[in-house]
Amino acid sequence: MSEAVVTRTPAWKLALIGVGKVAPVFFVLLVLIVWITILNPRFIEPTFFLNFLRRSAPLMILAAGQLFVVVSGGFDLSQGSLVTLTVLAGALLAFGDPATTWWVILVLYGIGLLVGVFNGSVTSFLRVPSFITTLGMLLTLKGIALLWTGGAPRGSLPDNFRAFGRATIDDVPVLGRLPWAVIILVLLAAFFIYLFHRTVLGKHALAVGDNQRAAALAGINVHLVRISAFTISSLSAVTAGILLGGFSGVSINVGDGLELEAISAVVLGGAALLGGRGNMPAALAGALTLQALFTLLNFLGLPSPLRVTVQGAIIIGAVGFAAWRAVRAGHERGA
Amino acid sequence: MSTRVLAPRRSRRLRIPIIWWLLAATFLIAWLLVSQYGRGDFVAPSNLNNIVERSTALGIVAVGQTFAILVGSLDLSVAYLISVTAVMASFIMQGDPSRVPLALLVVFAIGGVVGVTNGLLVTKARINPLIATLGVGLILRGLLNASFQNFAGSVPASFQYLAYGSIGPIPVPMLLFAALVAIAALTLKRTRFGAHIYAVGGDRATARLSGIRSDRVVIGAHVVTSMTAVLTGLYLASRLRSGAPWIGTDGVYDLESIAAVVVGGTVLAGGRGGVLGTVAGVLIFATLDVMFNQLGIGSYTKQVLRGLIIIAAVAIYAYRSREVVG
Numbered sequence: 025m026s027e028a029v030v031t032r033t034p035a036w037k038l039a040l041i042g043v044g045k046v047a048p049v050f051f052v053l054l055v056l057i058v059w060i061t062i063l064n065p066r067f068i069e070p071t072f073f074l075n076f077l078r079r080s081a082p083l084m085i086l087a088a089g090q091l092f093v094v095v096s097g098g099f100d101l102s103q104g105s106l107v108t109l110t111v112l113a114g115a116l117l118a119f120g121d122p123a124t125t126w127w128v129i130l131v132l133y134g135i136g137l138l139v140g141v142f143n144g145s146v147t148s149f150l151r152v153p154s155f156i157t158t159l160g161m162l163l164t165l166k167g168i169a170l171l172w173t174g175g176a177p178r179g180s181l182p183d184n185f186r187a188f189g190r191a192t193i194d195d196v197p198v199l200g201r202l203p204w205a206v207i208i209l210v211l212l213a214a215f216f217i218y219l220f221h222r223t224v225l226g227k228h229a230l231a232v233g234d235n236q237r238a239a240a241l242a243g244i245n246v247h248l249v250r251i252s253a254f255t256i257s258s259l260s261a262v263t264a265g266i267l268l269g270g271f272s273g274v275s276i277n278v279g280d281g282l283e284l285e286a287i288s289a290v291v292l293g294g295a296a297l298l299g300g301r302g303n304m305p306a307a308l309a310g311a312l313t314l315q316a317l318f319t320l321l322n323f324l325g326l327p328s329p330l331r332v333t334v335q336g337a338i339i340i341g342a343v344g345f346a347a348w349r350a351v352r353a354g355h356e357r358g359a
Numbered sequence: 360m361s362t363r364v365l366a367p368r369r370s371r372r373l374r375i376p377i378i379w380w381l382l383a384a385t386f387l388i389a390w391l392l393v394s395q396y397g398r399g400d401f402v403a404p405s406n407l408n409n410i411v412e413r414s415t416a417l418g419i420v421a422v423g424q425t426f427a428i429l430v431g432s433l434d435l436s437v438a439y440l441i442s443v444t445a446v447m448a449s450f451i452m453q454g455d456p457s458r459v460p461l462a463l464l465v466v467f468a469i470g471g472v473v474g475v476t477n478g479l480l481v482t483k484a485r486i487n488p489l490i491a492t493l494g495v496g497l498i499l500r501g502l503l504n505a506s507f508q509n510f511a512g513s514v515p516a517s518f519q520y521l522a523y524g525s526i527g528p529i530p531v532p533m534l535l536f537a538a539l540v541a542i543a544a545l546t547l548k549r550t551r552f553g554a555h556i557y558a559v560g561g562d563r564a565t566a567r568l569s570g571i572r573s574d575r576v577v578i579g580a581h582v583v584t585s586m587t588a589v590l591t592g593l594y595l596a597s598r599l600r601s602g603a604p605w606i607g608t609d610g611v612y613d614l615e616s617i618a619a620v621v622v623g624g625t626v627l628a629g630g631r632g633g634v635l636g637t638v639a640g641v642l643i644f645a646t647l648d649v650m651f652n653q654l655g656i657g658s659y660t661k662q663v664l665r666g667l668i669i670i671a672a673v674a675i676y677a678y679r680s681r682e683v684v685g
Contacts, residue, residue, distance in 0.1 A: 339490060
């Protein structure tokens with residue numbers, strides 16, 4: 025990577041090739057943002073845009089975690105239920121008392137760790153397909169959340185807990201009001217990109233997803249990689265839950281369907297389901313694209329049920345396009 | 360969905376598939392627990408009837424889901440198709456018996472279109488079935504919720520014969536379900552289409568090289584799945600007298616049908632399994648449901664246990680086979 029590239033190719037051609045290599049999701053995202061801005065020019069004002077990023081933060085963090093599982097060849101369907109459990113259990117444990125916040129957060133991450141290690145271990149050692157493991161976990165976690173709270177939200181999240189999702193730093197130069205959630209998002213995004221593209225764990229996850237047997241023969245500890253991937257996914261779900269609890273409050277269906285949105289985001293970002301191909305910035309952009317799409321449909325004034333229809337059509341269209349490109353590029357499998 | 364690793368074939372000592380042992384064990388444990396701690400007689404005819412009745416709605420669509428999974432795909436759109444069918448059927452019928460044929464024509468046409476669409480997206484567009492059928496489900500859900508907010512229309516009393524009638528002592532839905540299972544099992548075991556489903560599910564590339572038009576087989580399997588979803592929708596409309604947009608999603612028929620198929624011993628990757636296992640899987644779920652009710656266990660605990668049971672059941676198969684899974 026460090027050798028200087030000697031080439032006579034003109035710069036504009038290089039630039040074109042560079043553009044061709046950018047994942048298509050970034051163009052889609054750009055189009056959506058331009059479209060929203062035309063409808064509502066204030067959208068790109070720092071305050072509004074930062075607010076948009078804040079709303080996108082939970083899904084982006086979920087997608088980042090999901091990507092580790094997807095590239096290693098699995099699914100994590102339990103993310104949404106874990107978000108619900110995080111919010112409900114957080115409210116119940118804290119019961120509005122600000123002094124409890126730190127140990128409550130610790131307990132929540134402890135639960136996330138347990139769930140991730142369980143998902144990974146059952147998939148690895150008992151050889152249960154991750155679709156089934158995490159589907160069972162989806163039912164179990166939602167059940168535990170409802171059982172624990174008695175079916176309706178109880179208690180409340182103290183203000184210093186909710187601060188992660190809703191507080192802002194006022195009077196920042198240029199940016200105006202900077203939400204904490206955006207700072208957290210940026211730090212985590214940098215961390216996830218580093219973890220996925222610059223550490224051996226990311227490479228191993230890709231290798232396991234591409235060909236598990238080859239990875240094992242090459243000396244990779246497949247079980248450890250799998251368990252790590254599921255744990256990262258669960259911890260990201262807890263993080264997303266803490267942020268969501270902050271700005272949307274406590275409800276029993278706060279996490280419903282988020283796992284499928286996260287999977288869609290990852291696939292929009294060009295990752296191949298069943299593993300072996302994936303890219304962290306593109307996955308994050310995929311989540312942002314999905315959120316921008318929701319925002320756009322909102323601005324277009326479409327009746328809210330039809331937004332779901334458009335969302336379905338666009339997911340199919342985007343993944344179909346990605347599959348077409350992949351097939352053209354010689355990947356047999358599509359997307 | 361997985362990479363196969365060659366393994367020495369085990370001798371087949373057990374003639375009865377393990378799922379039937381699991382069903383028998385579940386039933387015995389339920390009987391024991393209920394007679395010890397619960398109220399009511401577990402093996403009373405009314406109770407056994409109850410078990411079968413609970414199985415019917417899920418069972419019909421799970422039989423169809425078996426086809427999609429056997430061929431190496433799956434279908435997450437069934438829950439919404441069930442809602443669409445129930446609502447459209449009762450909306451068109453408006454309690455008028457003469458409009459029943461029209462309603463049936465419309466809902467089966469919708470089912471056909473949805474099935475073919477799912478199949479085309481999976482085969483020709485090469486979209487992962489999870490995403491393709493999820494997308495189709497979202498499209499249906501949006502269209503349905505934009506048009507209907509509540510119970511729409513009603514089915515005529517004669518149509519309720521489907522859910523409540525009985526021939527002699529045997530309820531009509533049970534007979535119809537048995538007939539459906541028999542047809543499905545015979546299709547898989549005795550017809551060319553069935554053989555092709557196993558071939559394509561086992562290895563799509565090899566099947567195609569052997570001269571099977573694998574895309575058509577996958578599309579056909581998806582049409583079967585959608586048609587059973589339509590049947591479940593009709594059954595629920597007949598049972599509830601009217602269709603509401605939430606009945607498919609309330610029953611979680613998408614995930615539950617997949618769970619029943621997999622608990623029934625069909626491999627999620629496709630190519631191995633069958634309809635009878637699925638029936639056993641559905642019966643296990645229903646037996647547990649009835650047992651939990653009679654033991655007075657709350658619905659949330661039920662959900663927790665059900666999740667763990669799904670994982671445990673599949674772990675038992677996985678432990679017995681030597682397959683590497685994803």
